[in-house]
Amino acid sequence: MIRLLAFLAICLTFALPVAAGPVRIKDLVDFDGVRGNDLVGYGLVVGLDGSGDGLRNAPFTEDIMTNILERLGVNVTGEQFRPKNVAAVLVTATLPPFARAGGQVDVTVSAIGDAKSLMGGTLIMTPMNAADGQIYAVAQGTIIAGGAKAEGEAGGVTQGVPTSGTIPSGARVEREIEFKLSALEELRLALREADFTTAGRIEQAINRDFGRRVAVMLDSGTVQLDVPATRMASVAHALGRIENIRVEPERKARVVVDQRSGTIVMGEDVRISRVAVSQGNLTLRIQETPLVSQPNPFSEGETVVVPRTNAEIREEPGIGLAEVPNGTSLSEVIAGLNALGVSPRDMIDILKSIKAAGALHAEFVVR
Known part of the structure; x- marks a missing residue:
């Protein structure tokens, strides 16, 4: 295995990048305002096989479980209800740009207590909030964990991270983010890797494609687009044309x-x-060769270990x-x-x- 890694390292040493060639503008820039939004929620996973939170060490799990049961009409006040098949989790997702109500997005579920595994668990309906505190999606579903864990009395073995998993299409969009792309008069193209030469080439390529001045470079990381000057039916039509224009990017020596x-x-x-x-x-090589000295038979004395060190610098x-x-x-x-x-x-x-x-x-x- 070590020889294979060394061989791959030497092969990668010779893997010198060649000229990038023309690249689509969509692969070089982000359009201002066209981005995703992060969502987060706090929920409960049930159905675990004895690998959930220890409620004595994670009282917040007991609180959320009690609240959910009471909302469902089950009164557990004063009850000593301490199951081992539930776990408190944080649920995260990214709401894609222009997501519409009813759409679905993937979510990531991560334990925050002392649960040992989320494999086989089901996430109960969890509201997901954005930075403004509003609920934009609701997540629920069966978790696909990315690891495994087995343990016994004397030890155990863990592969991957069983305390974290995903739910494909696990959240449904409930609220849309208000963003009127069609009302924009100007739109900025933000380069993912700022460079004056690349920004200038993007400006020239866009103006050459439209046959008039519709783009201007503001700095090394920004190109501003004059939407009315494109004479397109909408902003979306203009961006659809611009993002497929090819430009040869300039790279730093690195x-x-x-x-x-x-x-x-x-x-x-x-x-x-x-x-x-x-x-x-x-x-530098240091070798220890201790020498054991024993007394003569039937004589008074004790066995002594005499240290002997051989140091060599080569x-x-x-x-x-x-x-x-x-x-x-x-x-x-x-x-x-x-x-x-x-x-x-x-x-x-x-x-x-x-x-x-x-x-x-x-x-x-x-x-």
């Missing part, structure tokens, strides 16, 4: 490394100034001092290091040192 897996991913625009590189490995030969010419691309440097047998983790250390020396002209991202 190097991303993952120290845990030894993965290195880089952009084709990365460049290195003239610099000299040398790398070697220092190995420096393995490195790649030597090598000069990297000015304007060399990072892909050429990596290819040279691979030819010398340098491991991906050693490459990361070398790249860090080159960046610290100011010779690596790219954004360096370490994960």
Whole structure:
């Protein structure tokens, strides 16, 4: 398994991105106002197989269970009702843009008490609120948990996260968010990755497609659209035409490394100034070989353990001092290091040192 991971890491090292090519505007920007809204609710899951909340440790579970039963006409006041098949949960979802009443959305259910698993449970009708405190959806249904847990007297095993699950199409939209797209005179296109060059190309592409000035770049992350100038039947018609216009985005020179897996991913625009590189490995080895000393037979004395330590420092030969010419691309440097047998983790250390020396002209991202 370790050899396979190392092989994949080296393969990913050579996976250099090529030119992006034309990309649809819809994949580069978000339209101002066209977004989802987060919903959250507090509910109760029932039907668990003895893996629910311990009500002594989670009194809020008992409170919500009592409230639900009383709303259904069951009086449990003063009763010692402590089942193990219920759990208090938080329910989250995202209301998509232009969602209409009666539509359905997926929900995520997560335990907030000491329940061990939500597998097989059913979420009871749970109102879901937005940031304004209004109820926009109601969730209910059977939970699909993403894990499993088994335990005995002496131990147990857990796979995945059984205390969290999903309900596909588990919430029904009850209230619509008021947003009149057709009344907009101006609309902003927000770039997901701000860049002046990309914003300028989007402006030029839109104006070229309509044959007149309908878009203007405000800054590196915003392009403003003059809706009446598009002469389209509606704002929706204009956006439907604009989002499929293709633009070639400009990317920043960036190097991303993952120290845990030894993965290195880089952009084709990365460049290195003239610099000299040398790398070697220092190995420190300490070995304990204690010696046991025993007294002679029938003599007075005691057995003594004498410590004995062998310490060794060994420096393995490195790649030597090598000069990297000015304007060399990072892909050429990596290819040279691979030819010398340098491991991906050693490459990361070398790249860090080159960046610290100011010779690596790219954004360096370490994960």
